Amino acid sequence: MTFPPDNPSQIPPPMSSQTELNLSPDPISLSAPVPGHCGAVVEFYGVVRAREGEGEIEAIEYECFEAMARGEFEKLFAEARRQWTLDRIELRHRIGVVRVGEASLWIRIRSAHRAEAFAACQWIIDGMKRKVPIWKRPVGV
């Protein structure tokens, strides 16, 4: 059995409704191959919540000033690389309508050790929320 399991029926009974522990000799699936000099991969998904501000929504529509956003993201990546030793940074941000439960943001950072990857991931997301020209509009309020 791989972890996470391909077949939900293989999931061991949960310790509680809010936690799950699996101690097993089975492989843990990676979302992409990792070179030997990297010991850490931090991956984050930002997902559209059903509640935004005052009420329930069906989706969020994202608008982007793309030429400027690309430049601002490149500046953030360059500064992150200056602050931490990182092997690779990948980021996707959806533009247009993203429904509740879907990911609007995905970021994956590889580094030799976990501290750099966690710190850079948080720092890039914080920077994006201050500098990158992307805006959202709730749909179906």
Place this chain on the structure above:
Amino acid sequence: MSPGVTIRVRLWAQLRDAASCGEWELELPAGSTVATGLESVYARFPKIREWDRSLLLAVGTEYALRTQVLCEGDELSLMPPVQGG
């Protein structure tokens, strides 16, 4: 008298909605700054002035200060606070 400059103004997101207008050309006296351009925008769309304190400003694809001098063909973007993620 020196000739003026023609720039393009772009409003983004909620600002575009507030003005019901996304972009237009604007003629300004030579040596005009971003602040001068803003005053012209407010004169045309008074509602946009309500955003003044939170506006993000760019010339081309770079953030700009209000003191930056505008040049012929510049594109001045007025943006509400960003909300990515």
